[in-house]
Amino acid sequence: MNEVLSKYLPEHSVQSCFELIKANSVHLKIVNERQTRHGDYRKGLSGKHEITVNANLLKYRFLITLVHEISHLVAFEKFGRNIKPHGVEWKMTFQRLMVPFIRPEIFPHSVLPLVANHFRNPTASSDTDAKLAFALKQFDERKADIHFIHEVPSGSLFRIKNGRVFQKKGLRTKRYECVEVQTGRLFLFNANAEVEIIPG
Numbered sequence: 001m002n003e004v005l006s007k008y009l010p011e012h013s014v015q016s017c018f019e020l021i022k023a024n025s026v027h028l029k030i031v032n033e034r035q036t037r038h039g040d041y042r043k044g045l046s047g048k049h050e051i052t053v054n055a056n057l058l059k060y061r062f063l064i065t066l067v068h069e070i071s072h073l074v075a076f077e078k079f080g081r082n083i084k085p086h087g088v089e090w091k092m093t094f095q096r097l098m099v100p101f102i103r104p105e106i107f108p109h110s111v112l113p114l115v116a117n118h119f120r121n122p123t124a125s126s127d128t129d130a131k132l133a134f135a136l137k138q139f140d141e142r143k144a145d146i147h148f149i150h151e152v153p154s155g156s157l158f159r160i161k162n163g164r165v166f167q168k169k170g171l172r173t174k175r176y177e178c179v180e181v182q183t184g185r186l187f188l189f190n191a192n193a194e195v196e197i198i199p200g
Helices: 011-023 059-079 088-101 112-118 130-137
Strands: 026-031 039-043 049-054 146-148 157-159 165-172 175-180 186-190 194-197
Touching (some): 011 026, 039 059, 165 186
Parallel strands (some): 026 049
Antiparallel strands (some): 165 175
């Protein structure tokens, strides 16, 4: 198990993650990328705790996602099944389980303070923390033609994963206003949304 985990996790987090998995009787499946989620927890019909995590995740995000899902399991077992999935009990559990991993041996120096700050009040998805998401993505082996929306020049056209084409307009508070070329409809994008710039 440790050998498998070491392919996906930061080196100094492998043993602690293995112990968390064992202590909570987790059946872990590493699965192909899903667009809508990084990971998932459910209690199977047999009573087994099943956690899935996307195989394509950057190792730091894989770690956060794995602990996020184990926190659901631990919070449900401790506080009962009627709690909100990302309510107070889950947040407290996630903070407690994550603290041992917030160390310079595990996270790069440029990311560590942002991780520590995020876990003062963790959200349902670390992707909504734009600063942390952007810092983590610096370690992704990105394709040369993929950019973050904040890198796209104003007025330029860009394409998203499903092929739809937009023109970037202005910044509204924290998100970017973009017009879909085909429909003329206005959409808001997070600064760290990944897009393909259309030349010219």
